[in-house]
Amino acid sequence: MHIHAYEKVWLAASVLLILFLLGSVTYGAVGPGIAMVSDGESAIDPGGIDEDERFSEPRVEQVGETEYEAYVVARQFGFQPDPIVVPANSTVTFYVTSADVIHGFEVAGTNANTMVVPGEVAEITVETDAPAEYGIVCNEYCGAAHHGMEGKLEVVSQSEFDGGRNGGDGE
Amino acid sequence: MSEAIEGDRTFADEFPAEARVVRAALLGSFLALTLGAVFGIIQTLHRTGVFRGLISSTDYYTSLTAHGVFLALSFTTFFLVGLFTWAVVRSLDRPLIDIRITWTWYGLMAAGMTMTGISILAGFTDALDMSADVLFTFYAPLQAHPMFYAGLAVFIVGSWIAGADYFRTWLAWKREHPDDRIPLQTFMVLTTMAMWYIASSAVAASVLVFLLPWSLGLIDQVNPTLTRTLFWFFGHPVVYFWLMPAYLLWYTVLPKIAGGRLFSDPLARVVFVLFLLLSTPVGIHHQYLDPGIAEGFKFISMTNTMFLLLPSLLTAFTVVASVEYGARQRGGTGLLGWLTDLPWRDPAFTGMMLAGLMFAAGGFSGMVNAGMNINYMIHNTIWVPGHFHLTVGTAVALTFMAATYWLWPQITNKPIYSRSIGLVQVVVWFVGMALMSNAMHAQGILGVPRRTAEPEYSGFDYPVMFGGFEELNVQIAIGGTLLFVSTVLFVGNLVLTMGNPKVSGLAEELPPALSGPDDAPRVLDNLGLWVGIALVLVVLAYALPLAAIINRGGLLGPGVGTYPVWFAPALDALANAATPSLGAITDAAASLVEVIR
Numbered sequence: 001m002h003i004h005a006y007e008k009v010w011l012a013a014s015v016l017l018i019l020f021l022l023g024s025v026t027y028g029a030v031g032p033g034i035a036m037v038s039d040g041e042s043a044i045d046p047g048g049i050d051e052d053e054r055f056s057e058p059r060v061e062q063v064g065e066t067e068y069e070a071y072v073v074a075r076q077f078g079f080q081p082d083p084i085v086v087p088a089n090s091t092v093t094f095y096v097t098s099a100d101v102i103h104g105f106e107v108a109g110t111n112a113n114t115m116v117v118p119g120e121v122a123e124i125t126v127e128t129d130a131p132a133e134y135g136i137v138c139n140e141y142c143g144a145a146h147h148g149m150e151g152k153l154e155v156v157s158q159s160e161f162d163g164g165r166n167g168g169d170g171e
Numbered sequence: 172m173s174e175a176i177e178g179d180r181t182f183a184d185e186f187p188a189e190a191r192v193v194r195a196a197l198l199g200s201f202l203a204l205t206l207g208a209v210f211g212i213i214q215t216l217h218r219t220g221v222f223r224g225l226i227s228s229t230d231y232y233t234s235l236t237a238h239g240v241f242l243a244l245s246f247t248t249f250f251l252v253g254l255f256t257w258a259v260v261r262s263l264d265r266p267l268i269d270i271r272i273t274w275t276w277y278g279l280m281a282a283g284m285t286m287t288g289i290s291i292l293a294g295f296t297d298a299l300d301m302s303a304d305v306l307f308t309f310y311a312p313l314q315a316h317p318m319f320y321a322g323l324a325v326f327i328v329g330s331w332i333a334g335a336d337y338f339r340t341w342l343a344w345k346r347e348h349p350d351d352r353i354p355l356q357t358f359m360v361l362t363t364m365a366m367w368y369i370a371s372s373a374v375a376a377s378v379l380v381f382l383l384p385w386s387l388g389l390i391d392q393v394n395p396t397l398t399r400t401l402f403w404f405f406g407h408p409v410v411y412f413w414l415m416p417a418y419l420l421w422y423t424v425l426p427k428i429a430g431g432r433l434f435s436d437p438l439a440r441v442v443f444v445l446f447l448l449l450s451t452p453v454g455i456h457h458q459y460l461d462p463g464i465a466e467g468f469k470f471i472s473m474t475n476t477m478f479l480l481l482p483s484l485l486t487a488f489t490v491v492a493s494v495e496y497g498a499r500q501r502g503g504t505g506l507l508g509w510l511t512d513l514p515w516r517d518p519a520f521t522g523m524m525l526a527g528l529m530f531a532a533g534g535f536s537g538m539v540n541a542g543m544n545i546n547y548m549i550h551n552t553i554w555v556p557g558h559f560h561l562t563v564g565t566a567v568a569l570t571f572m573a574a575t576y577w578l579w580p581q582i583t584n585k586p587i588y589s590r591s592i593g594l595v596q597v598v599v600w601f602v603g604m605a606l607m608s609n610a611m612h613a614q615g616i617l618g619v620p621r622r623t624a625e626p627e628y629s630g631f632d633y634p635v636m637f638g639g640f641e642e643l644n645v646q647i648a649i650g651g652t653l654l655f656v657s658t659v660l661f662v663g664n665l666v667l668t669m670g671n672p673k674v675s676g677l678a679e680e681l682p683p684a685l686s687g688p689d690d691a692p693r694v695l696d697n698l699g700l701w702v703g704i705a706l707v708l709v710v711l712a713y714a715l716p717l718a719a720i721i722n723r724g725g726l727l728g729p730g731v732g733t734y735p736v737w738f739a740p741a742l743d744a745l746a747n748a749a750t751p752s753l754g755a756i757t758d759a760a761a762s763l764v765e766v767i768r
Contacts, residue, residue, distance in 0.1 A: 001437045002690050007488055014484040018477045025473065025542050034544040036459060038466040043723045045730045076734075101734050102310050102395055104551050108618030109634040111547035115460045117396055118312065119729030122462035135631030139551035139620035141306050143313065143736060144229045147625040 037114045041095065041121035049073060049099050066090040074116045075099040076143050079136055079151035086128055086153070087161035093125040104139035107153055115140065128155045181678040182261055182581045188270045189260045190582045195277060196253030197575065197582075201662060203245035203284075204568075208658035210238035215607070215651025218626060219644035226295075231624035232304040232736075233294035239307030240291060243563060244326070245284050247413040250571045252280070252333045254416045255360045257582065258423075259337045261681075262354035263344040273336055279329030286322030290315065294736075304736040306622065308406070309382070311398045314735040317386040320378045327371050327378075334364035352688040353696050355436055356423055362443040363415040365702050366450050369709060370408035377401035385733070392728035396463050396720050403454035404713060411450040413563050417570040418442070421490045421523060424574060427681050428520045429513055431497025434489050436684035437691030442489075444695060445482040448705050449475055452712030459546045463723055468716045469543055475712065476541045483534060490527060496685065518593030522573020525601040526566050529608075533561030536612060553626070554615020557608045565604050572661050573597055579668060580677040588667035596660040599653050607650025610643040617643075 003011075028034045049055045054071045058080040061069050068090055073080045075098065086092045096105045096116050103116040107126075114122040116138075136151035156164070183190040213234055216222040226234060260267060267273050287303070293316070294302030303315035337360050341353070353361070381393045381401075426433045433439065455472035458464055495509055503509025514520045536558040539545050549555065576593045580586055587593060617633040617640060619626050626640075633640045694700065723729075 001692055002435075002686055003438070004435070004492075007435075007438070007485075007492075010488045011485065014481055017484070018480055021477050021480075021538060021542060022474060025544055028542075028544040034547070036466040036469055036543060037462050038469075039463050039719065039723070041462065043463065043729055047730045047732070100732060101312050102399070104620070106551065106618060106620065108631065110618070113460060113547045113550050115458075115462065115551075117399075117462055118731040119394070119724050120396060120462040122460075133631060135618075135628055135633075137618070137620050137628065139622075140310075141232065141235075141313075141622040143734065144232065144304070146232070147228055147623045150628045150630055152630050 035125070037122050037124060041123050043119055044097055044121055046097070046099060046118040049097065054095060055097055060084060060086055060092075064091075068092045070094045072096040072105065073099055074103040074105060074138065074149075076101065077138070077145040077149040079105070079138075079149070083152035083154045084136070085161065085164065086155055087158045088128055088131045088155050089158075090128050091125060092128060093123060096122045096124075101142050102140050103142050103149070104137070106137050106139045108135040108137055110134065113139070131155050131157050131160075179676060179678050181584055182257060183584050184678075186260050186266055189256060189267060189273075192270070192273050192277060193253045193257045193582045196249050196256065197579075199281060199284075200246050200249035200253065200571075201665065203241045203249060204658060205662050206288075207238050207242035207246055208655050210234045210241070211658075212651060212655035214238060215648055215655075217624060219648040219651075220625075220627065221644075221648045228624035230295060232306065232622075233291065233302065235622065236294070236304055236306050237288070237291045240287060242568075243307055243409075243413070245288075247563065247567060247571075248326075248330060249280070249284075251412070251416045252277070252330065254419065254571075254574075254578070255333070255337060255363075257578065258356040258419060259340055259360050262356035263340060265340070265344055265347070267336060268339045268343055272332065276329045276332035276336060279332065280326050281329075283322045283324070283326030283329055286318050286325065288322070290319040290322065302736060308399075308402055310402070311382060311385070311393045311395050312731045312734050314382075314386055314733055317383060320383040320386055324375060324378050324383065327375050330371070331368065334367060337361065337364055352691070352693075355433075355439060355684070355688065356419060358440055358696065359415065359419045359422070359443050361698060362447045362701070363412065363419075365698060366408055366415075366447045366705070367412050369702075369705060370405045370412065370451050373401045373404035374406075377405075381727075390727055392731050392733065394720065394724040394726065394728040395731055396461065396724055397717070397726070397728075399461070400455070400458065400464075400717065400720055403457040404451065405454070406457060407454040408450035410559070410563060411446050413567045415443070415446065417526070417567045418486060420570055420574045421486065421527060422493075423681055424577060425490065425520070425523045426493035426497055427679070428517060428523075428577060429494045429497030430501040431493060431499075432682040433684035434492040434496060435686040435690075436688045437686060437695065438485060438489055439684070440688075440691050440695045442482040442485050444701050445479075447701050448708060449479045449482075451705065452708045453479060455712070455716060456541055456543075459543050460550050463720065464716055465719065468712075468719075471712060473541060473543045475708075480534070480538070483530075487527075487531065493685075494524070516590075516594060517576075518590055518597050519573045519577035521594060522576070522597035522600075523570050525597060526569035526573065529561050529569070529601065529604060530566035532608075533558060533566060536561065549615050551621055552615035553611045553619045553621045556621050557611030557615060560604060560608050560611070564608075565600070569597060569600050569604075572600070575661075575665070577679070579665070581679065583669075584673040584675065584677060585668055585671040586674060586677060588664050588671060592660055592664045596657050596664065599660065600657040603650045603653025603657060605650070606646045607654065610646035610650065613638065614640065614643045614647075 055073050058071050058073045063069050068086055070084055098116045098118040105116050106113040112126045114124050132155050134153040136153055138149035213225055290303040293299040294304050301316045303319035305313045305315045341357055377398050381398055384390050385393050422439045453472050453476040456476045459469050498509035498512045501512045503512030576587050
């Protein structure tokens with residue numbers, strides 16, 4: 001089969017581009033440590049969320065010196081807790097599940113983003129920096145009032161977080 | 172490539188019965204295009220907040236479902252079967268085996284799409300207890316009316332019979348020409364349909380085994396991750412199913428219009444074989460952010476996806492080289508000076524070239540989508556529709572419209588009413604899409620979600636980059652309006668063309684490639700081998716993920732409820748009550764489920 005010389009060069013450049021793209025993603029995984037939403041959490045009974053230890057009371061919990069866990073429930077058409085309040089300069093792991101249909105959980109303008117599927121728990125870990133307010137949107141169509149499904153993520157200073165703990169991070 | 176249609180006889184003269192089928196398929200396709208465009212303009216004005224008076228925000232999702240199904244499934248597939256019927260018959264230079272079978276698959280596809288279409292459009296009225304506001308992806312546990320799923324199944328079965336029609340015609344030809352290479356166009360049709368059988372088997376299984384019985388109440392629940400995965404098993408190769416007919420036109424018709432011929436027949440075959448092999452084992456890249464699917468499976472899918480760039484990059488080379496050859500045949504010289512010697516006044520040429528240019532842009536935004544970790548930034552944002560309006564919405568749709576200016580006279584013996592209007596039409600499409608798609612990509616980076624009636628939220632404002640949210644909305648609205656205008660020009664031009672008298676002398680011959688099929692290794696024509704390898708790749712990519720998903724959530728689901736969106740009146744009430752009180756909603760939804768059962 002005859003392949004033109006220019007075409008061989010083009011083919012080689014194409015393969016290099018592909019390898020570069022794969023390499024950049026691999027670097028993202030091992031360098032900055034961007035992990036994918038995965039199957040690490042076991043499946044959950046979506047009908048039994050109200051009795052579940054983590055999700056019956058959606059909340060933020062401190063689990064280490066600067067480490068926090070947020071248990072979030074998405075359902076038609078809102079998120080709990082709302083707002084989600086976390087301290088600045090901390091590591092926060094979100095565990096998000098759905099009580100009904102498929103939803104999305106996206107902190108607008110950031111890369112904190114995951115699907116929320118009934119029967120599964122999505123786990124994403126983020127680093128917070130300076131205090132700020134972010135919108136949370138459901139980015140998967142979930143029914144007639146999907147466009148009204150939003151929440152808020154408040155990243156507050158450590159002192160404000162400690163001050164508001166006894167009742168601030170509920171619903 | 173065989174030089175089938177010689178001299179002054181058009182396809183319509185040679186094969187009048189087949190030409191009738193091609194016309195019917197193309198007209199079905201353009202009907203869907205018209206409907207899809209109407210919903211498109213309604214949505215673009217609603218979503219951007221320019222005009223929300225025509226439909227409620229709840230009905231927006233009915234419109235969005237119609238827009239997706241009519242354009243992505245109906246417009247594309249009907250055009251494809253028309254084009255493929257033309258390509259097979261033309262390149263084999265023989266009629267189809269039995270035209271009654273041909274009309275049977277056409278009838279099944281039309282009936283199926285009508286059923287699905289009615290179930291969707293019924294969502295606009297409360298008079299019928301029927302709707303299917305589940306969007307093009309129909310993710311369970313949102314549930315459509317059973318007729319939505321049944322129609323889809325009938326439509327897919329029709330397309331399978333169409334594929335069988337092409338294969339049988341080829342086999343008959345092969346008996347008559349035992350030593351000949353498969354003509355290039357037929358080769359492209361057969362590899363595309365082989366891919367379609369593999370891909371659509373999953374969505375057919377999802378619909379027939381799970382979703383249809385579930386919507387009929389025969390089973391209580393489904394596994395949402397499983398049906399979603401089966402959808403994407405089909406949902407990525409379907410984009411190549413849309414694209415392959417455009418490639419067929421770029422490879423076999425565009426070089427001719429440019430004044431030359433295809434650069435390399437063997438490489439065209441290699442490209443189609445690569446698509447057959449790699450289109451399907453990549454669907455999990457739509458599920459990078461799904462919980463319940465292991466990271467390793469996602470990485471495998473990404474690797475396959477990146478290699479799927481190869482056939483498209485090769486196509487870019489071959490198509491540009493073929494066009495340059497055409498320009499030089501017309502007297503073009505210089506490093507880039509030959510570009511001025513191309514037939515830019517021909518809407519078929521300019522339309523296809525602009526479509527190809529936009530496909531390159533779409534390819535680059537696709538590389539971002541495909542990058543597993545960059546995908547976090549844009550997943551389910553309006554970036555994604557921005558991307559696929561470049562690919563299916565321009566590379567495919569604009570190529571189909573442009574090619575129609577060339578193909579329609581061949582199948583009707585009627586000259587196009589106005590080539591100038593045609594030229595304006597393809598340029599308006601390009602400008603409109605440039606505005607709309609660019610602004611959609613930019614909004615996506617701000618975090619603006621896709622698939623929402625009202626992307627502005629009460630609790631927060633989007634960050635400002637590349638211009639703010641509002642400015643970008645204006646660009647989207649202007650772009651979307653131009654696209655609608657372009658569609659009206661296209662359909663209007665075609666309607667006026669149908670009023671033209673028949674003339675003779677419209678026949679156009681397609682020249683063989685510069686480097687012909689004899690340069691291609693014979694193994695390329697061994698379709699059985701390639702289908703076998705494609706199946707092995709699919710099993711490697713999907714067996715373990717599917718087993719894991721079933722293992723986790725059960726074949727029939729982990730206990731999820733049923734959320735019918737075809738109980739229209741009840742749901743409207745639900746939507747109105749929605750935002751203020753969460754608890755009330757949950758109760759209402761619970762009682763709704765009771766009512767249905």
